[in-house]
Amino acid sequence: VQLQASGGGLVQPGGSLRLSCAVSVYTVDVYGIGWFRQAPGKKRDAVSCISASDESIWYPDSVQGRFTFSRDIEKNMVYLEMTDLKPEDTGVYYCAIGWFTSGICTAEEFGRWGQGTLVTVSS
Secondary structure, eight states, X not given: OOEEEEOOEEEOTTOOEEEEEEEOSSOTXXXXXXXXXXXXTSOEEEEEEEOTTTOOEEOOXXXXXXXXXXXXXXXXXXXXXXXXXXXXXXXXXXXXXXXXXXXXXXXXXXXXXOBOEEEEEXX
């Protein structure tokens, strides 16, 4: 397994979760890494991506200020801290490795995907 996401679960609106992604084979400080969300019946959308070129972090407006990407280079792990969760944040969350460098982060820029972890935001 090259990427393994974990940390999902059921949380009430307004709550928080921290997702983790254990990475093997690839080093997290060399590649672009992204967190994606796929809601039922919808396409997979990026919620946070770090650039492979300048380490800038991209967030869509829908999660800006609520989600925070981080990584631990020593442990070769990446994380997604999610706060003030909303029902529309529900979905399966995936981590992925690719060649994202700038602009809007999309799934097409990532070639290696881990198994997802389910996040359900509901009261």
